Amino acid sequence: MEPFHLExxxxxxxxGLNSIYISNAKVNLGLRILNKRDDGYHNIESFFIELDFHxxxxxxxxxxxxxxxxxxxxxxxxxxxxFKAYEAIKPTKINNEFSIFLEKNIPIGxxxxxxxxxxxxxxxxxxxxxxxxxxxxxxxNLARKIGADVSFFISGGIQKVxxxxxILSPIKTTAFERKIFLxxxxxxxxxxxxxxxxIKKYLSLDNNSAKFCSLDxxxxxxxxxxxFEHVVVSTYPGIGDIKKILLSEGAIYSSLSxxxxxxxxxxxxxxxxxxxxxxxxxxxxxxxxxxxKDITLI
Numbered sequence: 001m002e003p004f005h006l007e008x009x010x011x012x013x014x015x016g017l018n019s020i021y022i023s024n025a026k027v028n029l030g031l032r033i034l035n036k037r038d039d040g041y042h043n044i045e046s047f048f049i050e051l052d053f054h055x056x057x058x059x060x061x062x063x064x065x066x067x068x069x070x071x072x073x074x075x076x077x078x079x080x081x082x083f084k085a086y087e088a089i090k091p092t093k094i095n096n097e098f099s100i101f102l103e104k105n106i107p108i109g110x111x112x113x114x115x116x117x118x119x120x121x122x123x124x125x126x127x128x129x130x131x132x133x134x135x136x137x138x139x140x141n142l143a144r145k146i147g148a149d150v151s152f153f154i155s156g157g158i159q160k161v162x163x164x165x166x167i168l169s170p171i172k173t174t175a176f177e178r179k180i181f182l183x184x185x186x187x188x189x190x191x192x193x194x195x196x197x198x199i200k201k202y203l204s205l206d207n208n209s210a211k212f213c214s215l216d217x218x219x220x221x222x223x224x225x226x227x228f229e230h231v232v233v234s235t236y237p238g239i240g241d242i243k244k245i246l247l248s249e250g251a252i253y254s255s256l257s258x259x260x261x262x263x264x265x266x267x268x269x270x271x272x273x274x275x276x277x278x279x280x281x282x283x284x285x286x287x288x289x290x291x292x293k294d295i296t297l298i
Contacts, residue, residue, distance in 0.1 A: 109189025
């Protein structure tokens with residue numbers, strides 16, 4: 001029997017379990033690297049789109065914190081970003097702590113923001129379970145201290161992302177509501193730190209390019225280029241092949257997400273997407289869409 005999942009905006013007690021929350025993935029529509037900062041981070045410009053492909057987190061009251069997981073292998077010790085989020089929001093005086101179980105469906109090193117999403121889900125959930133009543137502004141301040149992309153997942157949706165991922169501008173659009181996102185996940189991961197170390201040769205090229213236009217599907221989506229493709233495709237040519245196949249099978253847009261390794265295509269209908277997915281028997285294919293924010297058991 002498959003486990004129950006619960007949309008992150010809500011909480012529900014299920015017999016035999018405690019609170020279950022989902023932790024959604026994201027893809028990047030375009031990604032520019034503007035420059036490297038003195039603190040070692042890079043200033044970026046991108047559009048992040050939250051999808052309903054997700055990890056699940058179960059919070060259960062306990063005498064002390066612990067983390068266990070299933071699915072893709074992740075560290076369950078203090079190096080896990082969930083622990084960092086837990087410690088960041090933990091108040092000085094509490095009556096109870098929580099053990100957390102993570103069902104890890106989003107692969108590591110896939111460019112889908114799984115770890116950052118887990119951290120944001122932890123912040124939002126504990127804010128509720130500990131009755132802290134922190135505002136979104138307070139949660140965003142905590143998120144910035146944990147990781148570059150954590151801030152986006154505090155509200156999710158579709159946002160223009162700048163700075164190191166902490167300058168957010170929500171976008172109101174219905175352009176993607178009926179679209180199918182086909183995520184093609186190769187059987188290898190790409191190190192974000194490696195990708196950023198290799199990107200420096202393309203910084204001057206990227207800075208001379210035009211700024212992103214407004215997010216409008218009536219425009220040419222090719223304007224939304226992910227500069228990491230210059231680096232990744234030269235080292236992993238299979239990434240370029242996936243993109244070419246997705247476009248040839250009818251995707252209205254295809255790109256590497258983040259620094260990879262996931263390549264996604266946006267399709268007008270699921271039949272097209274299913275035909276495209278059949279071209280990748282050796283890779284994991286996920287059909288996803290813009291999430292429904294209502295509380296729903298699935």
